[in-house]
Amino acid sequence: MSLGRMVIYALLALVAIYYLIPLYVMLTTSFKTLDEVRAGNLLAIPVSPTTAAWAKAWGSACTGVRCDGLAPFFWNSVYMAVPAVLISTMIGSLNGYVLSHWRFRGSEIVFTALMVGCFIPFQVVILPMARMLGAVEMANTTTGLVIVHVIYGIAFTTLFFRNYYISVPDELVRAARIDGAGFFMIYRKIIFPLSLPIFMVCFIWQFTQIWNDFLFGVVFGGSDAQPITVALNNLVNTSTGVKEYNVNMAAAIIAALPTLLIYLVAGKYFVRGLTAGAVKG
Structure with a gap:
């Protein structure tokens, strides 16, 4: 191996370590007891690993006046993100096709x-969105948050799909028209089967944006519809009692796990969709 390549690999390893250290600290701290967190070193491995902090973060940590953990807010985010991602992606696909x-x-x-x-x-868009949700009586509801994220996400999904579908030859679509295929037939038989990479791009993009959103969640989500990002903020900033850093770290990891899993499962399709024209044009 040449010296130049060794230097490049060494630099890449240093950068990777630099970015992974915070994750390492979060993981190790989440498995420590509070006494060990106070007395030990941030980089030290847990002496007696325990999942008590994870159990408390999930089921009994206080997020403001409520002390039922992140669980209800996690499911709020699921009920909000899944339909918003599917709807905005399908609308963007049809828009891009047109x-x-x-x-x-x-x-x-x-x-x-x-x-x-x-x-x-x-x-x-906060004020007009608030007025619209109030007019249709969907303020402070999960359904209202879904509508907000669908509306805001359509522009991005349309851009991705339009630039991807540009690469599909016009001759192929014209030939299908000559053979009598209509709008939806062409989409179903020709366009849709070619769209897996760009669907993965939009799924990952939209899911990440919606799951990690805080502003819309705190503005438009009522007490029973707030997403996990709002609950995490409330948990970390709770000013009463002892500051439980191990619980805070466990809660942060719980909030980040879904997006991490999405990238691990569909990351290769994301790269394939980008290189195939998802953000070109």
């Missing part, structure tokens, strides 16, 4: 308007 192969007068204006939506800060 804007790439069924162009109409003004389609470029529509696409440009959708792209503008990608760059609108969250803070700008």
Whole structure:
């Protein structure tokens, strides 16, 4: 192995260690007792590993005035993220299909308007979203949060799908039209079977954005509909009692596990979708 390659590998290893140290500290601290956390070193391995902090973070930690742990908020996030991801991805797929192969007068204006939506800060849409949810009586509900994330996510999913479907030859779609295939037949028989990589890109992107969102959750989620990010913030910032760092670390890992698992399971499709044109054009 050449000296240059060895230097590159060494630098990559150092960078990887630098980024993994916080995760290592979180994991080891979450398996320590509180006395060991106070008396020991951050980088020390637990002397007597215990899952008590994990059990408390999940089932009995206080998140403000409630002391039932992260469990109800975790399921709130699941009930919010899963339908929002599926709906916004399917709408984006159909939008991308239309804007790439069924162009109409003004389609470029529509696409440009959708792209503008990608760059609108969250803070700008809070007031109109709040007024809309109040008008349809969905404020402070999980359904309202689903609607918010679907609306905000459509611009991104449309961009991804449109730029991916551009790579599908127009001749293939025209030939299907000549053979009598209609809009949905072409989509189902030609476009959809080619779309697994870009679907994975959108699933991962949307799930990560929605699961990790805090602003929409704290603004639009009522006491019974708040996602896990809001609960985690409340747990960590609870000012009464002893600061339980092991419970806080366990709670942070619980909140991050779903997105980590998504990347581990579908990461190769994410890379394939990006290299196939998901963010090009």
